[in-house]
Amino acid sequence: AMPKLLIGITAAILTLYIAFGLLFYNAFGTETADLATLNLPQGSAAGVIFPTLFSVVGSVTMPLNAFIIFQTYELQYQWSENYLVREWKKNSVRILVVLVTFFVTWLGGEQLKNFLALVGGLLGCNLAFCVPAALHLAICKPVGLAKAMDIVTFVVGLAIMIISTYQSLATWK
Secondary structure (H helix, E strand, C coil): CHHHHHHHHHHHHHHHHHHHHHHHHHHHHHHCCCCHHHHCCCCCHHHHHHHHHHHHHHHHHHHHHHHHHHHHHHCCCCCCCCHHHHHHHHHHHHHHHHHHHHHHHHHHHHHHHHHHHHHHHHHHHHHHHHHHHHHHHHHHCCCCHHHHHHHHHHHHHHHHHHHHHHHHHHCCC
8 A cells, every 4th residue: 555655646746846847837938937936927916925935934944954954963973061061062063054054055046056956966866766775775685676676776876966966067157
């Protein structure tokens, strides 16, 4: 039952992404902007409301994403035994992480497409193809066709990662 559910949900999400992409391209043609909200008429209700809502959602979800990041790396470090020193060190590192994230986003802002392509190519393909295949090989220790499929998936993911990373760097303006 689970594979059918997974396939159904994945197909539905993929269909929605393709439908929205085709809808926007059909509506705006070659003038389709990089960000969907930039396609909305300037000064219209939708042109004001939707970008504002996107900003609010981004502002509200940033602390949640940052919390997950902080919880992941903070366990790896030895912090001071003194409570105040430990809290100041943790908060200082948290501020540094947020500032680095801000500056990377700010510097890459003019090249949003290339920046997203670089992140997606370098990290997205790795997470989508290489990591699951490697984990399946390491944990389940498949044999025969299943092992071959994992290896093929890993190699294809690695190739996509290299090609898309190269392409995003080659087209950087």
